[in-house]
Amino acid sequence: MDDVMRGALDLVLEVFNADRAWFLYPCDPDAQSWSVPMERFRPEWPGLFALNTDIPTDREAVGIFRELLSANGLIQYGPDTDHPVPLILEQFSVKSQLMIALRPRIGKAWLFGLHHCASAVKHDEEDLHLFTAIAQRISDSLSSFISISQLRESKAFLREIIDTIPVSLFIKDARSRITLMNRACEEQWGMAFTDLRGTDASQFFPPDQTAFFLAKDKEVFSSRQLADFEEVAWNAVLKEDRTLHTYKKPVFDEAGNPSYLIGVSIDITERKQAERQLRELNEHLEERVEQRTRELTEAKQQAESANQAKSEFLANMSHEIRTPMNSILGMANLAMNFKADRRNRDYLKKIHSSGEHLLGIIDDILDFSRLAAGKLKINTADFNLSRVLDNVKNLVAGKAAAKGLKLVFDIDADLNLGLCGDPLRLVQILVNYIDNAVKFTEKGKIIVRIKRIEEDATSCLMRFEVQDSGIGMSEAEKAKLFQPFQQVDTSSTRQYGGTGLGLAICRQLAGMMQDGGVGVESVPGQGSTFWFNVRFYKAGQPFCTENETGTDKQPAAISGARILLAENNLFNQQVATDFLENAGATVCVAQNGKEALDLLAHERFDCVLMDIQMPVLDGFEATRLIRANPALARIPVIAMTANASEEDRERCLAAGMDDFIGKPFKPDAFYAVIAKWLARQPQQMPASGAPATSVTKEAWAGDPEIIDFAVLAELVGGDKLKMREFVRKFLASARQDMTEVEAALERKDLATLGALGHHLKSPAGMAGAMGFSHLCQALEHSADVEQARSIVSQLRLLLERIKECADQNLA
Incomplete structure (x- = not known):
């Protein structure tokens, strides 16, 4: 660029017989300074200013810049013109000058001018036209030079970014020849770009790998879509194959023809090795778990046997000691009733006191033994x-x-x-x-x-x-x-x-x-x-008994009723069935709406509890068919669903249902709704016959994001055995449903994933697994497959956390 511009100034000196020609930049009245990046002059008239020296923009310069920028062409300065030579130039012997503003397409304006110092020259129209034409050519050249310069800078900047990216990136043309690759790609393949440029790399990789690369390139161009896959590439430096996860995106020209292909590769060799080791570990894990389970079972049996032997020994020893002690204490008491001298009476008192002390020791040992065995x-x-x-x-x-x-x-x-x-x-x-x-x-x-x-x-x-x-x-x-x-x-x-x-x-x-x-x-x-x-607790609370047996009264409102439960979730079946049977009701279970209709056709029921989402025939359609049968028109049908909004309630009522129980349900509300439709007075129903292991819900602690045992305790009246059984059934049901979730995810079936999320949400909430329930709700409303995949991964981990937490707290 410098040579071209310098040649243009030399040409101007000769053509116009000028003494000095120059460029000034920037021609900007708002700039703080300006400079002369280039000038040419005759030996007797040296340059005005040192090249590229910043000159402050004073008031006179501002006026000149504005005048030239507003002028429609050049301005001639000197005698017999409308513009006298600026005072700043008289000290440099300038008698006349021509100046014009150059406006390249990029950046700020420039000034282009020439000086006559020996004598003033007034140029004719032909000179002025020629000077303007030269200025236009120079302006066009400046635009090109600036564009090229910026393009080079952008290209260098982009190249630096590409080389800085720690992920392998390469570009191939439509014939699979490599046109660009970054430093990460060079390291990944163990080869230099200079060796691979313009080749399809067939001479650098084994034949089977080269064939795979080229076939994938054709496949990607044919599909016209982004593709990702695993491939194996030889690394010449490491002297080994590396496993890569590669993404390839085809690009086409305006006519739709293949133009080039962008590729990105991530080295997953270490990850694949870890997965392989994990698979090998898992292959033997089941055998080791089974062996360990046998060992633990044997150890447990031995411990239980030893504990039983200890308990029997203590019981026998207690009996063997208490029997003679009873005689000793009794005889001592009898002897003290007879007259005895002071010494003998003192002996008898000490015998009696020592005997009582020995019995106290025996009681302490037995109590401690029962506490240690968990039997007290x-x-x-x-x-x-x-x-x-x-x-x-x-x-x-x-x-x-x-x-x-x-x-x-x-x-x-x-x-x-x-x-x-x-x-x-x-x-x-x-x-x-x-x-x-x-x-x-x-x-x-x-x-x-x-x-x-x-x-x-x-x-x-x-x-x-x-x-x-x-x-x-x-x-x-x-x-x-x-x-x-x-x-x-x-x-x-x-x-x-x-x-x-x-x-x-x-x-x-x-x-x-x-x-x-x-x-x-x-x-x-x-x-x-x-x-x-x-x-x-204060006397008279529902969970307090009038005696030590812990029996509770059953609610008369539900006792004796025959209730049909239409529910396909095994966990929900057990919860509802236990509640109803504890209340004295007879329960018949249908797995779906069709089974419910078949049972209603042959048996008499006082009430129907209807789940909404069921296979074969859902709750809405089953209820419509029930209402269409005159013989069943008046039987109460109560919806049970996790969709608890007012809109859902209205849908249930519109389908012909009489009432609505939201999942997870609370015992009091559950009984109250059913009792209302059985035309009896609703009563609060505590868990019946709670065993000695029962505790109130306040005694339970837990992380609600894993499992809230307080929710579970309230559900079953604090019965620890039932809590453990409910968690076991929930986990079994959830694992079965997760198998269907995995299959739907593999098919990328968002609709089925949403339905399964809804199906899983309610049992999780009822079991106190609030974090699991919230994730199921997120799965129900997931917008894309990747989001669903992330949620499913979290569900898998959380299910194991729930099992671990239950094992620790409900053992």
């Missing part, structure tokens, strides 16, 4: 706290009085005395605390305090304290308490006796009660305060 349970029954404390007094008052200790009970004045819990275990803990206080206190008093920590409409969190004025304990001694077979020190053991099991039993019993906890505060030489917290 907490019962719930209504009781009066005042009567329980009277029982405690009767058990411990004699021991305190024998040592001259005063026993004081301090109870909050407004404390609710009607409670629901396990009074037997409450007595056991209090008596153990008080016995210890009596044992370690030689004088003073023992205070039993009962306080209310917090209270609501249904329950009361209480604190029980036993304070003594005995020997007290240090921090190190306190740390040993509440642990099995631990006492403060060996000297204490020798002086005071005992097994060290009593406080450990108290800790475990309190921990089995709701919000239970134990602790101690003590100062050496001043005494100790042992405490425990426990939440009792």
